[in-house]
Amino acid sequence: MMSLATRLRPARGAAIAVLIYLAMYFVYAISEASATSVFAITNLLDNTIVLAVAAAGLTLVVLTGELDLSAIGVIAIANVVVATTSAGVLGWFGSLVAVMLIGAAVGLINGWLVVGLGLQSLAVTIGTMIACEGVALVILAAPGGEVSDTIANGLTGDIANVVPVAAVIIIGVLALWFVFARTRLGIAIYAVGSDENAAGLSGLNVRRTKLLAFVLAGVAYGCAGYLLSAQTGSGDPRASNTFLLFMYAAVAIGGTSLTGGRGGVFGSVVGAGILTVMQKMLFALGAASFYTNVFSGIIMLVALFVGNLSGLRLRRQRGAEWQSATPRP
Amino acid sequence: MAKRDAPALSESKPAKLRARAAWANPELLPVAVVLACAALLIIATKILNPGSSLTQQLSAVLVTSIFLVIASFGQGLTILLGGIDLSIGVVAGLSAMMISVLTDGQNAALPWAVPATLAFCGAIGMINGLGIALFKVPPFIMTLASGITFFGVGLGFTSGLAQQPVAPALQALMSGYWLGVPIPIYLIVGFVIIAATFQNGTAEGRQLYAIGSSPQAALVFGLPISGLTILAYALSGLCAGICGLLLAGYSSAATLDIGDPLLLPTIAAVVIGGARVVGGKGIYVGTFAGAIFLSALETIITVLSLSQGLRNIIEGVIIVGALLLQSERWGALRRWSH
Numbered sequence: 001m002m003s004l005a006t007r008l009r010p011a012r013g014a015a016i017a018v019l020i021y022l023a024m025y026f027v028y029a030i031s032e033a034s035a036t037s038v039f040a041i042t043n044l045l046d047n048t049i050v051l052a053v054a055a056a057g058l059t060l061v062v063l064t065g066e067l068d069l070s071a072i073g074v075i076a077i078a079n080v081v082v083a084t085t086s087a088g089v090l091g092w093f094g095s096l097v098a099v100m101l102i103g104a105a106v107g108l109i110n111g112w113l114v115v116g117l118g119l120q121s122l123a124v125t126i127g128t129m130i131a132c133e134g135v136a137l138v139i140l141a142a143p144g145g146e147v148s149d150t151i152a153n154g155l156t157g158d159i160a161n162v163v164p165v166a167a168v169i170i171i172g173v174l175a176l177w178f179v180f181a182r183t184r185l186g187i188a189i190y191a192v193g194s195d196e197n198a199a200g201l202s203g204l205n206v207r208r209t210k211l212l213a214f215v216l217a218g219v220a221y222g223c224a225g226y227l228l229s230a231q232t233g234s235g236d237p238r239a240s241n242t243f244l245l246f247m248y249a250a251v252a253i254g255g256t257s258l259t260g261g262r263g264g265v266f267g268s269v270v271g272a273g274i275l276t277v278m279q280k281m282l283f284a285l286g287a288a289s290f291y292t293n294v295f296s297g298i299i300m301l302v303a304l305f306v307g308n309l310s311g312l313r314l315r316r317q318r319g320a321e322w323q324s325a326t327p328r329p
Numbered sequence: 330m331a332k333r334d335a336p337a338l339s340e341s342k343p344a345k346l347r348a349r350a351a352w353a354n355p356e357l358l359p360v361a362v363v364l365a366c367a368a369l370l371i372i373a374t375k376i377l378n379p380g381s382s383l384t385q386q387l388s389a390v391l392v393t394s395i396f397l398v399i400a401s402f403g404q405g406l407t408i409l410l411g412g413i414d415l416s417i418g419v420v421a422g423l424s425a426m427m428i429s430v431l432t433d434g435q436n437a438a439l440p441w442a443v444p445a446t447l448a449f450c451g452a453i454g455m456i457n458g459l460g461i462a463l464f465k466v467p468p469f470i471m472t473l474a475s476g477i478t479f480f481g482v483g484l485g486f487t488s489g490l491a492q493q494p495v496a497p498a499l500q501a502l503m504s505g506y507w508l509g510v511p512i513p514i515y516l517i518v519g520f521v522i523i524a525a526t527f528q529n530g531t532a533e534g535r536q537l538y539a540i541g542s543s544p545q546a547a548l549v550f551g552l553p554i555s556g557l558t559i560l561a562y563a564l565s566g567l568c569a570g571i572c573g574l575l576l577a578g579y580s581s582a583a584t585l586d587i588g589d590p591l592l593l594p595t596i597a598a599v600v601i602g603g604a605r606v607v608g609g610k611g612i613y614v615g616t617f618a619g620a621i622f623l624s625a626l627e628t629i630i631t632v633l634s635l636s637q638g639l640r641n642i643i644e645g646v647i648i649v650g651a652l653l654l655q656s657e658r659w660g661a662l663r664r665w666s667h
Contacts, residue, residue: 067469119652120606122413122469126596127652131645137638237638245477248470258467293481297474304466304474 014255014267017303021270024277032284038158044280045166046156050075050228052272054243055250056173057220059268060213062251065193065260066121068214070110071221071247073132074103075240078225080136083145083235092150099222106132107218111211136237145235155230169227170269177265189213194261246275249296253303274299356612359603359654363618370625378632386628392503392513394624396421396579396591397598398617400572402524403454403565404595405616409528409541410561411608412468416457416476417569417595421588423483424450424573426492429583434494442496447570453479454566458559472562483585492583499578513575521617528613537561542609594623597644601651619651 029035054071061068078099086095106128113124158164180186188209191199200206225240232239248258254271256263278299279292367390375386400417407414424446431442453475460471505512528534540547540554547554572591577583601619604611626647630640 113649113652117653119649123596123600123606123652124649126593127645127648129645130593130648131642134638134641134643134645137636137641139638141636141638245473248473249477252470258470288485290481290484293477293484295481297476297478297481300470300474300477301460301466304470305464 014264014270017254017267017270017274020253020299021274021277024274024281028277028281028284031281035280035284038162038164042156042158042164042166044276045164045170046231047279048273048276049166049169050224050231051243051246051250051275052170052269053173053227054221054224055247055254055268055272056177056265057217057224058247059251059254059256059263059265060189060220061121061217062256062258063189063193063260063263064210064213065196066114066210066213067125067258068110068121068217069125069244070106070128070132071217071224072240072244073129073136074106074218074221075225075228075243076133076136076237077102077106077139078222079229079232079239080140080145080235080237082151082226082229083147084140086148086151086229087146092148092154095148095151096223096226099226100219101222103218103220103222103225104215105218106221107215108211110218111214114214115207115210133237140235140237143234143236143239147229147233147235151226151230152233155227174266174269181264185209185212190261192260246272246296249300250275252300255303258304271303356603356610356615360612360615360618363601363603363615363622367618367622367625370622370629374625374629374632377629388511388514390621390625390628391517392511393627394620395513395517396572396576397594397620397623398517399520399568399575400588400591401595401598401602401616401620402520402528402613403568405599405602405604405611405613406528406537406561407468407472407565408596408599408604408606409537409608409611410468410558411541411544412461412558412562413596414454414457414472414562414565414569415469415592416453416472416479417565417572418586418589418592419476419480419483420450420453420566420569421573421576421591422583422585423453423479424570425577425583425587426483426487426573426585428499428574428577429492429495430487432494432496432499434496436496436498439496439498443574446574447567450570450573451563451567454563454569455559457566458562461562462555462558480585487585495577495581495583499574500581501578503575503578516575521613525613525617533557533560538609540608594620594644597648597651598623600648606652 032040034040054075058068058071081099081102082095085098086092090098110121110125110128113119113128114121155165155169159168181190188199188204191202191204192206192209196206199209228239229235250271251263251268252258252271253274254263254267254269256267275296278295282291282295283289371386371390372383374390375381375383378386400421404414404417427446427449428442431445432438457468457472457475460466460475461468466474502512502516507515528537536547536552536557539550539552540557544554569588573583573588576587580587598619599611599616600606601622602611602615602617604615623644626643627640630643635643
């Protein structure tokens with residue numbers, strides 16, 4: 001077995017992602033004079049957090065070796081729920097609790113179908129994604145609704161005109177992750193993802209681990225929908241449609257292996273940052289907006305290619321460890 | 330009760346081989362169930378809509394199913410290999426745009442524009458296959474990424490504007506009749522025969538099954554895994570391309586996102602048709618039944634004028650339901666039918 005330290009060290013992919021981020025930010029900063037102002041930074045981070053939180057949730061599921069496409073459905077429901085209730089019956093806090101519960105419920109359904117009934121996660125979550133988008137459309141058929149000012153202003157501004165609220169949220173997510181990754185469940189998620197059979201044999205409850213990963217991911221999607229509502233200030237059942245591609249891009253760029261067991265939330269958050277700063281950079285450079293798509297696709301493939309290389313190396317190394325470990329009783 | 334012994338018998342090797350050789354066999358039972366459900370939906374649509382005849386309803390369902398029938402063949406091939414193709418919607422959109430731009434409303438350009446468009450779409454599929462087979466990029470990501478990338482390229486070339494004049498011959502193809510039957514129905518029949526023959530009657534088709542059910546065994550047998558993977562994705566791109574041509578003809582104006590609503594239903598059609606999502610199982614006739622079923626469902630939902638929301642909920646529940654049936658109950662049914 002790898003030592004705990006090895007497992008928790010951010011993957012090589014995450015380090016590369018940080019470098020890419022810094023490089024892109026540098027280009028953006030020198031080509032746009034106002035890029036380093038508090039306003040521009042707040043704007044950049046505001047654009048990042050929805051994707052970052054959603055990708056953070058997705059990372060948990062991907063780490064266990066499963067896939068989850070339901071995110072955009074949950075974000076859509078959360079968005080319309082906030083838009084229809086936060087300024088009325090539930091208030092800002094009640095609607096936050098509501099969207100977290102909704103996310104957890106969808107995660108529970110996904111997890112139960114995948115773990116309890118042994119269905120393919122990719123196919124199941126395509127089904128739940130479509131159904132959730134339907135629920136969102138039933139709640140709010142056309143864009144509209146109203147997000148309470150507490151949410152819309154409170155989550156998008158700066159604290160004392162210096163610290164962007166979004167920065168606090170991102171740091172909070174990362175802090176949660178660094179604690180979570182060291183808990184029993186956090187470690188179990190890696191173990192299940194890297195070798196399900198071995199994890200089961202060594203006494204981990206594989207099914208429970210996967211189920212909880214789906215539930216926590218659902219909660220994260222719910223929060224992402226809440227943050228999206230704060231950004232847009234209204235509800236739109238189709239606002240999340242473009243997210244799916246970028247969520248997986250963020251996870252892949254951040255160095256998380258899509259077959260599980262390797263990577264982490266830190267990389268995914270940086271990956272989300274890259275996708276956002278890239279748009280700003282291309283815009284500042286005067287490139288046509290369609291280049292954003294072309295760049296996202298290419299960066300995603302390059303990240304995967306690099307990830308695959310380091311994954312092979314890791315597997316070889318782990319194979320060697322396994323061989324040296326087997327003679328022992 | 331005597332049938333209880335049947336499963337044991339069916340597990341023996343010769344019986345299994347015989348079952349594989351006759352590609353009809355137990356897999357046709359779920360297909361028949363799906364087709365029966367589709368028939369019920371069509372009859373229900375007729376009852377709800379008394380002004381129309383049953384043949385009218387049937388031909389309406391068949392004509393609108395053509396896109397799904399064609400695109401889900403490609404999707405089915407990639408799923409058979411244990412992969413997936415998420416670029417189908419984008420490729421269909423690019424194809425529709427490309428044919429409109431190249432022909433610019435002139436039939437004269439069709440003889441070279443159609444092959445050029447289809448070659449372009451096949452090439453995108455081939456790039457997907459290359460990335461998956463040679464660079465070992467997960468199919469899901471490879472096709473997603475190529476989809477985003479090529480969508481961007483398409484956006485760059487067309488600035489996202491709708492392309493109005495579609496060659497009249499293409500429009501005539503989708504709206505014309507021959508011997509009182511809509512032309513698309515002939516196209517469907519022809520396509521289904523070719524597709525089913527390829528997937529279940531040729532050596533390449535059978536090799537795809539072998540790779541899907543056990544890549545390791547296929548490797549040991551020396552099957553050309555990379556070549557077949559590239560072939561499957563190229564065919565998927567080609568099918569999406571054909572679909573785009575027909576979509577352009579059907580709607581008489583092409584937009585870049587014209588194919589997007591097609592993507593998820595292709596997966597649904599394959600799953601409803603009884604294919605295993607991890608690969609190695611599923612016949613094209615099943616996918617065809619799934620496509621007809623979804624088309625019938627779409628029609629009845631339109632007639633009931635249900636909201637888009639309810640429509641999505643029903644579709645999602647049906648996908649999950651099909652997965653459930655496939656995993657347990659149909660397994661039992663299949664054993665009994667032996």
